[in-house]
Amino acid sequence: MIAAGARSEAAARLLVVGADGRIRHRRGSDLVRQVRSGDLVVANDAATIPASLAARHVRSGCTVEIRLAAWASPDDPAAFVALVFGEGDHRTRTEDRALPPPVRPNDVLTVGPLRATVLDLLGSPRLIRLRFSVSGAALWAAFARHGRPIQYAHVPDPLGLGDVWTPLAARPFAFEPPSAGFALGWRALSALRACGVGVATLTHAAGVSSTGDPDLDRRLPLDEPYVIPSQTAAAIAAVRSRGGRVVAIGTTVVRALEAASTGDGVVSAGAGVATGRVTAATAINVVDAVLTGVHQPGESHFELLRAFADATVLQHMSTALEAGGYRSHEFGDVVLIERQGRCAPADHDATTGREPVPA
Amino acid sequence: MSHTDTIGGARIAVTGGTAGLGRALVGQFKEAGASVALVARTATEVERVAKETGAVGIVADVGRADDVHPIALQVTGGLGGLDVLINNASDLGPVPLAPLADTTDAAFEAALAVSLLGPFRLTKALLGALAGSAREGRGGLVINISSDAATSAYAGWGAYSASKAALRHMSAIWDEEMSESGVRFLSIDPGDMDTALHAAALPDADRTALRHPAEAAREVIAAIVDAWPRAATVPVEVDG
């Protein structure tokens, strides 16, 4: 288990980039002060699948790691896009992992008693589509027994499922945790409600954040299915009609809401698939602010922020994050970015005007 | 409202679902049209009941911390979410029953692990699913199976009673804390039933005087149906 304090609301730090580009340093627990009555917070309640599976490549007899990366299709509960790694484990950085033995279509991979058939290769020796011979309860039972969450080289102790499920995690749908959701514990949810802020969720199948191959990384994020409850779509319509803001907890929420929206900002409820990257060229129609982890330029999570703020503001943000020693990666600190040009942010912090010293 | 109206279509998880009260609940929920997942330790029994009823069978020990998220994964993956959690599995403590003074630490800890810590951990792991269900207007209910031993002091039942008393009070606190999220908690005493647990505790009891677990299960379901409207939809947005 990782140190519990490492990602608790209170321990985390929060960098706020206001709609006017102004940068403020806050504690993670101050998130509640950055939203105001009438706003709506939307979180991704996908639980994380234990997507790292120790497997055997039957034709070569080699041991491999299958890392489920995304659903192959929203209609096929047994088919996945997956990365295949050779010898080594998570302590080796993903980018340094050995290639698997040559994998061909129709090859069989076994995970415990489970069989998976390789459907095809996706333009790389380590990116495949595969289908398991079972689905539903039998597949979940096998994942529960033989899978574990994707591990990170920077987290030396093994991560269990309990470490990667966010407090709101509702059903296994994501391949890596929608980690901004770690900032939203039950105490924070209660405080938001008390401030007149609505809380809604959607379920978005966050895929892997890194493949270890720069060429493949450029193809991220992969297509990600999502489901938006009708209550969430209705709450967004209500908030927009009275001028409140929609605050996305995580980039996956931005992807889902923008994929499900029409140009006028109306979000359709139901299932869909988010494809392609959100970039500087993407018009943002629904989301007014996004809470996200600390990411580096080039990573798809960072590139998405270009739709919210211009290069100068993001440069200032990166400088402030580095100078302040903010922790990047899944269990680190968080950034709240308001879409530039939106009205100036409310900060109910009594210390406004005096910059608090970062914790 | 008939049971089928309420329970039919609900997604329900029952721990200790292969025998006694749990088995009766699984059967009655399935008959009413619910989607059900059951948890117990003995793989062959889990398989048998899953096959008999069409429920999702999960082999796990609710007293083990490492089993909790794998249970939550299989429950929410297998059912697509969760509306009702029934913490029914329990541990009797020392068998034959023993006075507290003769109860080993290990036996006391085992009773707490299964009957108290297990429900605590499993509830936490499934809270996101239950609150999600509440937000979607489907309910969000946790039933903790209690006992008259939670409130009366019977000599020989120390470990069991302490765990049940704590479980009962924990239910009340969960209910205070989670009602704003639309998740409600009920503590239900099923009464003396003719089951393996009862036989282990009181081997000389007159079994004809005991209730059939099916009868107790019908009462538990009636209590769920009764509580359902209280497990009210929480509006996702607050009136501005």
Ligand SMILES: NC(=O)c1ccc[n+]([C@@H]2O[C@H](COP(=O)([O-])OP(=O)(O)OC[C@H]3O[C@@H](n4cnc5c(N)ncnc54)[C@H](OP(=O)(O)O)[C@@H]3O)[C@@H](O)[C@H]2O)c1
């Ligand atoms: N019987 C009574 O007179 C009475 C009176 C008051 C309250 N209660 C309460 O009613 C509930 C049901 O009791 P019962 O009499 O129906 O029990 P039972 O007939 O003995 O059945 C117990 C069930 O729980 C499972 N179980 C036991 N320990 C478990 C664990 N650690 N993890 C997962 N599953 C476990 C058992 O299967 P495995 O052994 O295969 O795991 C079995 O399915 C309990 O909470 C009990 O305290 C009973």
